Amino acid sequence: MTAPAAPTAPAAPDGTVERTVIENCAIATVDAHDTEYASGHVVVAGNRIESVGAGRAPGGLDGVVRRIDGTGHLVTPGLVNTHHHFYQWITRGLATDHNLFDWLVALYPTWARIDERMVGTAAQGSLAMMVRGGVTTATDHHYVFPRGSGDLSGAIVRAASAMGVRFTLARGSMDRSAKDGGLPPDFAVESLDGALAATEETIDRYHDASFDAMTQIAVAPCSPFSVSTELLRQGAELARRKGVRLHTHGSETVEEERFCKELFGMGPTDYFASTGWLGEDVWMAHSVHMNDSDIAAFARTRTGVAHCPSSNARLGAGIARVPDLLAAGVPVGLGVDGTASNESGELHTELRNALLINRLGPVHRERALTARQALRLGTYGGAQVLGRADQIGSLEPGKLADLVMWNLSTLAHSSIADPVTALVLGAAAPVTLSMADGRQIVEDGRLLFADEDAIAVSTREEARRLARIAART
Structure with missing residues (x-):
């Protein structure tokens, strides 16, 4: 079974x-040469980019043509979010002064009570916030599957x-609960066999391997401190048998590093290597606490x-060594992360924060990242991380028409x-137009396929319902 049909690219009645045709706009293509045009054009035909260049669009275009004056705007590739937890939209603003482990312990009892309606509504809220801010490809790492939740x-x-957005569901899992030395409560975890079977069923049901796929699935056990070694090993085998990517959390905090050394006798990177979790089909969330050897291993394996x-x-986890990762050739993209640890839920603010926070690092300072490197992280870098750099992430003829027109006037x-x-x-620049797969999904800052006001009401109601249920248990 395939995913629900995504909105189709436009076609004329005949x-x-x-x-x-978008004209008179500045363009940052984010191609291999960082080609830019002070005043140029982009032509989209169906769901593909047909041409990009300086000046006005070519004449004599066939078919139905819609022309957009981009004066005062910058056109870029659509933003690519590589890590998120959509369900957290309905638990924002809690445990605001905690480190990661304490934050998880505080929130897991509430998260263990989510159900299908809550998760669907929270996904709408998370997606709406990102899409209206220029995201055209979203990723959700969902790993909490309480029994009987739907x-x-x-x-x-x-x-x-x-919502009309391109999407990767990283089907997560946990099988190491509090009784086994993990953090999540027993009610919130799956068995090893149950997690693997459910993940495979999700791949069979939804994964689309085609060039212009709108829905893809990744195998994504949660983290070293919430899954067994066997789930990591067999999860990697499942992903490679099915031809899908692998995703998990790694090297996020000093507490995680200490946990891995105490339990496994090695740091996170060596532990991941021992379980088959390094490779060009793998991407890790965070990777904050990386030494030179860790970075070399990621570069060598293209993780x-x-x-x-x-x-x-927000969690006081530290400053990732992004300049060093990039210099070594490690693919790096940007992630919102869950909105219980990033309440804004927007990816375009991560461009700015990536640049600023990395300049606070002890080594590179003001030369850590440039504005153009930050934009690349949020576009082409994200496409690399998701294994879709041939399809999205830059504005080039033949690529999929995922783009954003930002109002800078x-x-x-x-x-x-x-x-x-x-x-x-x-x-944050207003989004005048956003396209995913050649179809417009945002116009003048408003979603075209969802009612933001209705989503605001429903997410508030579900947040309150979850709080009431959690308070009774």
């Missing part, structure tokens, strides 16, 4: 492909499909990293000389 994976996939600067700061941006600097270091 079957010819519709074209959208079809949680289906609820998440349906929410993403309805990717989802950098989550706001969440790392506002009071907040109009006097910033360089448009990329304005986008990255300025205030």
Whole structure:
């Protein structure tokens, strides 16, 4: 069974492909040469980018043509979110002064009471916030599956499909509960066999391996301190047998490193290597506490990293060595992370925070990251991490038409000389237009396939319902 049908690319009544032409805009292609145009055009035909270049679009275009004047705007590839926990949208603002382990212990009892309606509603809230802010490819790492909670994976996939966004569901799992020395309560974990069977069923049901896939699945046991070694090993075998990617948390905190050394006699990177969890089909969330040997292992195996600067700061986890990872050739993208540790839930703010936080590091300082490197992290870097760099992440002919038109003519941006600097270091830029797979999903800052006001009401109601249930247990 495949995922629910995503909104289709536009076609004219006679079957010819519709074209959208954006002109008179600044363009940052984020291609291999970081090609930019001070005033250029992008032509979208169906769900593909047909041409990108300086000046006006070519004449004589066939079919139905929609022309958009991009004066005062910057066009970039759509933002790619590589790590998130959608369900946390309904537990924001809790445990605000905790480190990771204490935060998890405080919140797991509440998360253990989620159900299908809560998860579907929370997914709508998380997706709406990202999509209205320029995300065209989203990822959700969902790993909490309480017994009797319903079809949680289906609820998440349906929410993403309805929003019109490209989506990777990292089907998570946990089988190490508190009784086994882990952090989650017994009620919130699965058995080893149950987790593997459910993950395989999710792959069979939803994964699409095609070039223009709108829904893909990854195998994603939660973390070294919430899953057994056997679940990691067999999860890696399952992913490679099915031809899907692997995702987990790694090297997030000093407490995790201590946990791995005490339990396994080695640090997180060596432990992951021993279980088959390094490789070009793997990406890790956070990777904050990495020594030179760890970075070399990631570079050698082309293991990717989802950098989550706001969440790392919120939990006091530390500053990831992003400049060193990039210099070594490690693929690095950006992640929102769950909104219980990044309440804004927006990826475009991570461009700015990635640049600023990395400049606070002890070595590279003001040369740690440039504005253009930050934009690359949020676009092409994310596409690399998800294994889709041939399809998305840059504006090039033949690639999928996932793009954003940012309004930089506002009071907040109009006097910033360089448009990329304005986008990255300025205030959050309004999104005039966002496309995923050639179909417009945002217009003038509003979602086209969801009612933001209705989502605000429903997420508040579900947050209150979850709080009431958790208080009774």
